[in-house]
Amino acid sequence: MGFVALFMVALMPVLKTLLLTAVGLVLAVDRINLLGPTARHNLNNMVFYVFSPCLMGAYLAKTVTFDVMINMWFMPVNILITFVIGSALGWILVKITKAPINLQGLVIGCCAAGNLGNLLLIVIPAICNEPDNPFGEYSVCMGDGAAYVSVSMAVGAIYIWSYVYVIMKISAEKSNRVERLDTHHSVVTIRSSVATSDSKEPLLLSKVGGPVPMLEKIKNGAFGFVRRIRSINLQMLFAPTTIGSVIGFVVGVVPLLKMLLVGNSAPLRIIFSASEILGGATVPCVTLIVGANLLRGLRRSGMSALLIIGIIVVRYIALPLIGIVVVRGAHHFGWVGSNPLYQFVLMLQFALPPAMSIGTISQLFEAGEGECSVVMLWTYAMSALALTLWSTLFMWLVL
Numbered sequence: 001m002g003f004v005a006l007f008m009v010a011l012m013p014v015l016k017t018l019l020l021t022a023v024g025l026v027l028a029v030d031r032i033n034l035l036g037p038t039a040r041h042n043l044n045n046m047v048f049y050v051f052s053p054c055l056m057g058a059y060l061a062k063t064v065t066f067d068v069m070i071n072m073w074f075m076p077v078n079i080l081i082t083f084v085i086g087s088a089l090g091w092i093l094v095k096i097t098k099a100p101i102n103l104q105g106l107v108i109g110c111c112a113a114g115n116l117g118n119l120l121l122i123v124i125p126a127i128c129n130e131p132d133n134p135f136g137e138y139s140v141c142m143g144d145g146a147a148y149v150s151v152s153m154a155v156g157a158i159y160i161w162s163y164v165y166v167i168m169k170i171s172a173e174k175s176n177r178v179e180r181l182d183t184h185h186s187v188v189t190i191r192s193s194v195a196t197s198d199s200k201e202p203l204l205l206s207k208v209g210g211p212v213p214m215l216e217k218i219k220n221g222a223f224g225f226v227r228r229i230r231s232i233n234l235q236m237l238f239a240p241t242t243i244g245s246v247i248g249f250v251v252g253v254v255p256l257l258k259m260l261l262v263g264n265s266a267p268l269r270i271i272f273s274a275s276e277i278l279g280g281a282t283v284p285c286v287t288l289i290v291g292a293n294l295l296r297g298l299r300r301s302g303m304s305a306l307l308i309i310g311i312i313v314v315r316y317i318a319l320p321l322i323g324i325v326v327v328r329g330a331h332h333f334g335w336v337g338s339n340p341l342y343q344f345v346l347m348l349q350f351a352l353p354p355a356m357s358i359g360t361i362s363q364l365f366e367a368g369e370g371e372c373s374v375v376m377l378w379t380y381a382m383s384a385l386a387l388t389l390w391s392t393l394f395m396w397l398v399l
Contacts, residue, residue, distance in 0.1 A: 010127070012130060014391075017123070017287065022291060024288035024289060025295055028293075040292050047286055051279060051281045051285060057248040060151070060245060060252050063147040064147060064151065075148070075345075078346050079116065079155050079349060083112045083113065085319065086113070086319055090107050090311075101174060102171075105170070106362055106372055109168050109362075112163070113164045114353065118283055123387075128142045135344070144342070148341065148342060149345070158242050160357045161239045161242055290380065303375060316351065323351065324394075326346075343394075348390070352383075
């Protein structure tokens with residue numbers, strides 16, 4: 001296929017995503033207000049606790065087998081590489097731009113985590129549905145593509161709620177400590193000024209700045225470590241999406257469970273069918289929420305333009321170039337098979353906009369919520385061009 005034909009194939013799914021996003025944006029406008037703050041919150045909870053876990057479980061149970069997992073062993077490694085390199089580039093960006101402490105976790109998280117689930121759920125089926133797609137007939141393309149997307153969603157969700165969640169939590173805690181320290185210093189300064197201005201009242205110095213015994217340091221450090229471990233929200237580390245993914249993996253790789261739940265003759269197929277129906281609501285709901293959240297980005301401008309440009313450069317220039325090197329190198333050493341769709345998905349994982357879960361995590365820690373909306377607005381606006389061009393180039397490289 002020619003470059004122009006590949007470009008048109010890559011453009012269609014991006015346009016569909018943008019159309020759904022625009023609908024969500026319109027529904028959030030004050031005059032319509034069908035996706036106002038309360039509605040977005042409730043819909044987001046439905047996606048988080050019901051739709052997304054059902055989607056993960058149903059997709060994985062249907063498409064994943066033990067042999068498929070063996071053949072796709074490199075995909076979890078590939079996704080881990082995107083997270084590690086992305087977070088490293090985000091850390092460099094934070095140091096270069098001297099980002100505020102309260103935004104450092106957000107910047108690193110946006111650079112590390114791509115939208116490995118919802119966007120691929122739209123892009124891959126749309127590409128397979130194109131009559132001139134380079135990956136074969138629709139049934140063959142979707143059969144392989146569904147397995148790749150489901151594993152990508154599951155592994156991405158696990159990494160986000162473990163790796164990125166911890167990074168943003170540590171950053172939020174550091175920011176809170178700095179704010180408390182600044183407040184303490186301000187109070188001490190004010191009290192000192194008042195005391196020195198009144199000669200009748202002696203200045204009583206506190207022991208805050210005095211030497212701390214070694215035993216006290218060890219005790220404080222031990223208790224601090226225990227408090228930090230206890231403060232980790234295990235409910236978020238083992239999020240419903242992660243639990244749904246684990247259940248889907250187990251059903252997929254255990255033949256007896258798959259025979260009981262999946263297939264037209266399965267005795268318990270009603271459970272799987274109900275999960276599929278609920279999971280089908282995930283993509284449209286999440287995309288509408290994305291569009292509604294972008295409205296906040298239009299109204300907030302506290303995020304530095306330099307940081308936004310830096311995140312765009314990391315996600316749409318640096319990471320895709322690194323992805324080409326990684327995937328082509330893995331193919332050269334025989335770690336990746338010759339299936340062009342598999343190689344395409346591996347490369348595409350490096351070129352996606354930030355995961356929408358970053359916004360959820362920022363809301364949990366109440367750190368950089370408005371700034372996150374601005375980042376999402378510009379990165380998803382740029383994805384229309386960047387994702388189309390990179391998809392075209394990736395298809396050209398694997399064919």
